[in-house]
Amino acid sequence: MFMRIAQVTGFLGSGKTSxxxxxxxxxxxxxxxxxxxxxxVGHINVDQKIMSSHGLTVKEVxxxxxxxxxxxxxxxxxxxxxxxxxxxxxxxxxxxxxIPWGLKQAVAEASKNSGIEIxxxxxxxxxxxxxxxEQMIFxxxxxxxxxREADAVMINKTDLCTxxxxxxxxxxxxxIDPDANIMFGSALTSLGIKEMASxxxxxxxxxxxxxxxxxxxxxxxxxxxx
Numbered sequence: 001m002f003m004r005i006a007q008v009t010g011f012l013g014s015g016k017t018s019x020x021x022x023x024x025x026x027x028x029x030x031x032x033x034x035x036x037x038x039x040x041v042g043h044i045n046v047d048q049k050i051m052s053s054h055g056l057t058v059k060e061v062x063x064x065x066x067x068x069x070x071x072x073x074x075x076x077x078x079x080x081x082x083x084x085x086x087x088x089x090x091x092x093x094x095x096x097x098x099i100p101w102g103l104k105q106a107v108a109e110a111s112k113n114s115g116i117e118i119x120x121x122x123x124x125x126x127x128x129x130x131x132x133x134e135q136m137i138f139x140x141x142x143x144x145x146x147x148r149e150a151d152a153v154m155i156n157k158t159d160l161c162t163x164x165x166x167x168x169x170x171x172x173x174x175x176i177d178p179d180a181n182i183m184f185g186s187a188l189t190s191l192g193i194k195e196m197a198s199x200x201x202x203x204x205x206x207x208x209x210x211x212x213x214x215x216x217x218x219x220x221x222x223x224x225x226x
């Protein structure tokens with residue numbers, strides 16, 4: 001049993017859902033069977049309705065952030081999704097406050113407990129080019145973590161910005177991670193859709209390593225309470 005999982009992360013309002021709908025349609029047009037898992041943190045999920053209306057198979061994981069609260073539910077969802085639909089690729093949109101390594105851990109647990117061989121496609125973190133500067137003031141640590149732990153960073157909503165504003169956003173991302181693989185996107189113009197589809201289908205994320213991730217967390221933030 002074999003299935004790919006692609007994580008699309010990013011802070012609230014970064015445009016993940018609109019982009020994800022077009023991304024799923026693009027991957028489907030390439031001949032792959034696509035499913036989508038969305039996480040609503042216990043609220044009514046408009047995202048699920050949007051994606052279902054486009055003919056995509058959607059499973060909803062509720063009850064909290066995938067990365068820290070619902071790994072058991074995530075494992076069950078992955079297993080049931082595979083048994084019922086056998087998708088080639090599952091696109092996962094966690095909560096906007098999720099951090100990438102947490103879902104990597106959940107995927108590792110799902111693979112171990114379900115017996116399904118799961119390949120984790122590159123993690124893509126979305127940043128809102130119209131609001132990143134302001135967001136860094138209030139939730140900078142979260143956004144920086146999402147960027148550092150991603151395999152690629154999608155500077156999104158480029159249709160709403162000037163070239164100068166996009167360049168400034170790019171510089172902010174590079175200040176956080178000088179080696180970041182930066183992409184540019186817009187759901188409205190479909191910029192970046194094909195490039196991201198190719199990334200999801202053909203590439204792999206680094207394998208989750210709990211010891212390495214914990215070591216990196218301590219290096220970045222130190223011990224709790226210190």
